[in-house]
Amino acid sequence: MQKIIFYTVIMLLSFVGKSIAQEKSFEERAKEIGNQIEMITKEEKKALKVEIEALDKQIIEGKISKEKAGELKLKIAEERASNIEIKVAIEEEKLNQLIQDKVDGKVKHTADSTIVRIGKRFVIRIENDTIDRKPKEYKERRTTSQFVFALGLNNLITEGENIEKSDFRVAGSHFYEWGITYNTRILKSNNLLHAKYGFSVMYNNLRPTDNRLFVKNGNQTELQTAAVDLKESRLRNVQLVLPLHLEFDFTPKKYSKRFSQDSTKTYFRTHESLRIGLGGYGGFNLKSKQITKYELDGDKVKDKQKGDFNTSDFVYGLSGYIGYGQTSLYVKYDMNPLFKDNAVDQNNISLGLRFDFN
Known part of the structure; x- marks a missing residue:
């Protein structure tokens, strides 16, 4: 009986969460994804800094050589970069789905003409239900x-x-x-x-x-x-x-x-x-x-x-x-x-x- 009540509560919370998410506008959900992308980058860089400082401390204490520390720094830098790439790819997939939902009419946006900036990397332009999603780039003029x-x-x-x-x-x-x-x-x-x-x-x-x-x-x-x-x-x-x-x-x-x-x-x-x-x-x-x-x-x-x-x-x-x-x-x-x-x-x-x- 307790398990039935537990799973019922979980399903209700999930349903409520989805309903709240659907009520949010396209702009709000896109900005949330952008903020998450920025947070992922900041957290991984912060973690990398802590690990490098720990290696520098080991060098000072004589526990590790500079050469070995250099190898480890390169390794952990590659790992953190890979983490960023994987996690950001997940958020980008969410963004792709959000755009598809907008095309299918499953999500609303608040204006006929809107520019939504996704962190420092992307910009989404909406013009009368037409969506153009692209990275910020040089605006070409002939x-x-x-x-x-x-x-x-x-x-x-x-x-x-x-x-x-x-x-x-x-x-x-x-x-x-x-x-x-x-x-x-x-x-x-x-x-x-x-x-x-x-x-x-x-x-x-x-x-x-x-x-x-x-x-x-x-x-x-x-x-x-x-x-x-x-x-x-x-x-x-x-x-x-x-x-x-x-x-x-x-x-x-x-x-x-x-x-x-x-x-x-x-x-x-x-x-x-x-x-x-x-x-x-x-x-x-x-x-x-x-x-x-x-x-x-x-x-x-x-x-x-x-x-x-x-x-x-x-x-x-x-x-x-x-x-x-x-x-x-x-x-x-x-x-x-x-x-x-x-x-x-x-x-x-x-x-x-x-x-x-x-």
């Missing part, structure tokens, strides 16, 4: 944006002359560039080819040698020796351009392990390996300004002369870069002459470093 900054040396290539005999200081003549680019993967299932486009502002500076400065003489712009001792002589051209490059990105594809019946998902990243960009740019010259500094009767003088200096209104050229990750070696060449009406063409060329920050 088009990404970057902030571009470049700097380096700037000079002119004069028709019929060697650049080594340039009229401009090599170290003193420099360029800066900043802008925004968009990077679009061209092929859906291959990461090699990208279209890279956007806008940039370029600052091209030229510092003449031999105490000279630029002088506008009719429709010609010439270098002439200054009447005073110049401390600074610099011509700056500021341009707004639209660059376009075909980029070869050798960043390997990534894999995101999906759970349940889904297969492994492939996705793509950019700017994580060798990159090569080939293309050009076109735009217009915003302004030209010559800055000179000198002393006159003991006073320091700084002159800023703004004008067109007969510079080309429109600019266009070729550019390319090669590098790894976000950093690359960068070269650009203006196909238009700097001074549009000069008898001898002079074309701007720049070489430096380029940074594409995602």
Whole structure:
């Protein structure tokens, strides 16, 4: 008689437990599983720490050698990792069953649109009774944006002359560039080819040698020796351009392990390996300004002369870069002459470093 009463009570408690569990929402039960997964990991790591500390104590007491302790630490670490894997697999199976119950309508959820985070490992998304269960992962976008900054040396290539005999200081003549680019993967299932486009502002500076400065003489712009001792002589051209490059990105594809019946998902990243960009740019010259500094009767003088200096209104050229990750070696060449009406063409060329920050 007592046994019959005992088993009856057990069956009633089991029935009540199942009823309570069924009354819980999908979100509540999923979070319980997530908490259990986290607890399993924490408990196993805590136990591993205690065992390692015990081995360290035995080393200090001379009961065991460091070599033997190292072997034992490796063994117990493997055992704890195996425990985590087995126990977590059980909880994941519960999660699979919970999802199936939701699909079969056996469990309710509290909203049409819900995101349930399962510890630090998974996320379940519910959208109008559609369930997507997957690990937290990089959200792939076919088009990404970057902030571009470049700097380096700037000079002119004069028709019929060697650049080594340039009229401009090599170290003193420099360029800066900043802008925004968009990077679009061209092929859906291959990461090699990208279209890279956007806008940039370029600052091209030229510092003449031999105490000279630029002088506008009719429709010609010439270098002439200054009447005073110049401390600074610099011509700056500021341009707004639209660059376009075909980029070869050798960043390997990534894999995101999906759970349940889904297969492994492939996705793509950019700017994580060798990159090569080939293309050009076109735009217009915003302004030209010559800055000179000198002393006159003991006073320091700084002159800023703004004008067109007969510079080309429109600019266009070729550019390319090669590098790894976000950093690359960068070269650009203006196909238009700097001074549009000069008898001898002079074309701007720049070489430096380029940074594409995602």
